[in-house]
Amino acid sequence: MGFSTDAIHFGQEHDPATGAVMVPIHLSSIFAQKELGEGQSYQYSRTGNPTRAALEKCLAQLEAGRHGFAFASGVAAIHASLTLL
Secondary structure (H helix, E strand, O other), X not given: OOHHHHHHHOOOOXXXXXXOOOOOOOOOOEOOXXXXXXXXXXXXXXOOOHHHHHHHHHHHXXXXXXXXXXXXXXXHHHHHHHHHO
């Protein structure tokens, strides 16, 4: 696919619960767990949520990378970058 198509569609799987074509914005800060210690994909909003995961997938595709990262602020991005050094 081309850049403009990837920018619109990549990482946008249909929501199985509602059939929504676009990824819904998840405002929840915590996610229900089945059992203690039995983790699911998302536990707490600061560590990840479905909306951010879709954005990161799309960014990785647009930049021809394997992973994309989204941060809440520029300072958080700078901190993560400097921590790698």
